[in-house]
Amino acid sequence: MAIRIKELNKSAEKYPKLGLDEPVFTSSAFRLALAAEYKLQALDLELSFANQTLIVPIFLKNSRFGLGTNTLIIGAGFDKTGELNLSNDAYSDFISQLLKELPDLDLKAKQLELRTTKQLPFTIDRSDKVELIVDLSKTCEQRLKDFSKSTRRNIRQTLQQGYTFKFGNDLEVLNDFYLLYLKQMHEVGSLPHSRTFFENLHKHCKNSISLCVGYFADTPVVAAFGFLSQEELYGAWMGLDPAYKKDNVFLSMLWSIIEHCEQIGKARYNLGRSSVGSSAYEFKRRLADYTHPIHYYQLALPQAKTARSAVYSSASWLIRNSPPFVMNTLSRHLIHKFY
Missing domain, CATH: 3.40.630.30 (Gcn5-related N-acetyltransferase (GNAT))
Structure with missing residues (x-):
């Protein structure tokens, strides 16, 4: 199955009353509220991985005024907003497959940001945050x-x-x-x-x-x-x-x-995230029994190949952005030489 995308739509989504068995962070209601607050788009990616169909909660951050590049985010705000029930090894394989398939969606994104408790080997971790856990056993x-x-x-x-x-x-x-x-x-x-x-x-x-x-x-x-x-x-x-x-x-x-x-x-009280060595971390450490690292990765997305040459693209841009009186004279004659 090819990778597919669906945008969560506030007016179309139903908001059932969440029970304790339903994860709040990956719910449509929470993700739409977070997307509105951070000015993101909340998306669901559907793809096949390891003989199963995964629905991946993801966010798209559009570049300001349409300039620059877009960014895809798994784990916006909290790592739990992108949580998937995969082992560390399986998660690494999943991210590798995701990076290969994302260009097919033409989202004009050049970077994938990951905030997760899973560790990716041979990847720079840019986070110093941990979750501090009180074990209520x-x-x-x-x-x-x-x-x-x-x-x-x-x-x-x-x-x-x-x-x-x-x-x-x-x-x-x-x-x-x-x-x-x-x-x-x-x-x-x-x-x-x-x-x-x-x-x-x-x-x-x-x-x-x-x-x-x-x-x-x-x-x-x-x-x-x-x-x-x-x-x-x-x-x-x-x-x-x-x-x-x-x-x-x-x-x-x-x-x-x-x-x-x-x-x-x-079974647990999660005291939330803090940067290691901060005063908040030292304070919570007095109560916590153990910690979980929160990893933050920035991964470059491979770009979809295009049949257009750089010259063709430049000429097309010039045509779209030139005033009509210019296009009707010498520029039109010169531009046609590039086709």
């Missing part, structure tokens, strides 16, 4: 005992000072999260996602969303936005009011989420 009681004395004290002091944590996925909790998320992005000097992006996720992926907000009295001070699957809670975004940082509210919130994951029977 260890009970919270055991984990608390393994913490240093100062970590246990910091968690308890926050709770004793009157901080409380609320879990849910309603609009009120989402609004509290977003206000704190904006403060956090401003504090670290990063551009935030729009409110519309989070509202779209809430509208179409509500059953997969897990929000946690910490309050001091009735004031929201710290928050986390995560996605639930059958086995895991994935921490996607955080928010914090810098005025309350000194009270260790972030640490206490993460501990409350770990306890919550144990209560609802999750």
